[in-house]
């Protein structure tokens with residue numbers, strides 16, 4: 350097993366040992382009170398900020414939603430700074446079994462009765478087998494990334510231009526979902542979804558399937574719905590049967606067209622059926638689910654930065670592409686501003702903001718100013734935006750600074766954690782870092798390359814959704 354040496358320091362420093370402050374309140378009602386504060390009275394950021402101030406600590410005890418009646422134990426130790434957060438990456442000290450969604454696990458019916466790789470701990474043999482399969486599949490697909498992305502992105506922007514011409518507006522989220530699904534499905538299966546029985550239904554099927562699993566972690570966000578009604582989604586699990594037939598179609602579309610990947614899985618001892626349910630999870634939840642949140646977030650932050658940044662990005666991208674003759678891996682490497690902008694978006698608004706794990710043994714962790722003891726079996730929860738906006742690590746952490754990671758700023762990449770590890774670490778079969786870490790960064794860069802090769806500027810209306818940002822593009826100005 351690999352335990353990343355760059356993570357938590359050995360607790361030998363002279364920081365004072367402090368009891369973890371905070372409270373779980375009275376049984377049952379304490380968890381409900383925290384849930385109301387978190388969703389309705391305060392909101393996520395204020396919920397944690399208030400506790401940090403109250404206890405003068407970035408490591409605190411609290412309940413995390415959903416609580417009753419979905420999770421039987423909502424008690425966590427929250428790690429809310431850049432330093433203590435890294436305990437979550439040390440697989441020798443923490444277990445990541447059935448904890449992807451936090452203090453509850455969706456019904457296994459959502460995954461064909463199997464536990465997908467993301468729910469497996471590093472000590473489970475299936476984790477090693479599946480993660481190795483994914484890593485070698487991604488490595489061998491390398492040459493397809495840029496051409497597939499260029500095709501999917503070009504199609505997306507053409508559709509959006511037509512929508513703006515006819516309706517004066519184009520929904521970026523819908524188009525980005527379609528583009529991401531097309532790209533991921535083709536990468537995994539080798540064929541376009543339109544050539545299978547899933548046709549154009551992929552994104553809506555997967556959206557419903559994800560929403561049913563994650564409903565207990567969000568709110569409908571409808572102003573006219575009273576809180577106590579909205580709160581019902583935090584008390585009962587939503588059933589799988591709603592999406593059963595859609596899931597079956599998706600499963601058989603992937604089963605029919607991923608023969609070589611499924612053969613590989615069988616060779617490494619994974620049953621064909623289990624491997625295929627894993628591929629559905631990989632393509633639908635991990636890949637599509639992540640991109641669904643990330644791409645609109647990137648557009649939001651670039652869009653809010655304004656025309657000076659557009660101009661600088663367009664100049665950099667166009668001049669490097671001209672110099673290199675095409676969009677290639679080496680061309681992308683030379684685009685220093687572009688690279689920094691993507692990392693900055695991943696830092697300021699990490700697409701998967703919550704990480705959980707359980708202590709394998711009694712542990713000592715460190716924040717910037719104290720040491721704390723965590724007992725074996727306790728759940729540790731990290732709210733990533735507080736770690737990657739830690740003022741002790743990043744200057745003006747709430748500000749989107751396009752050049753933050755240029756030149757000497759690259760040293761700060763080790764404090765960017767979006768992939769469930771440091772940006773300077775690499776995914777392996779023995780850790781829990783996203784195996785597509787580099788692919789995700791590539792996709793993000795490619796989206797901006799395509800955008801600024803085609804257009805000088807764009808205008809957008811930005812809003813908030815239950816899962817991420819909503820973007821409506823209202824104009825594109827063609828490249829001059």
Ligand code: HEM
Pocket residue numbers: 445449466467468469480483631635636637638639640641643700701703704705767768769780781782783784785788789
């Ligand atoms: C924007 C897109 C993506 C984001 C934001 C993202 C983020 C993440 C994060 C945060 C984790 C760790 C979850 C945890 O344990 O707490 C993770 C794990 C994982 N991701 Fe990604 N991911 C993305 C795309 C992808 C893609 C494209 C693939 C595959 C093609 C993928 C496959 C996986 C797998 C299999 C795991 C589980 C790793 C393990 O169990 O060791 N992800 N991802």
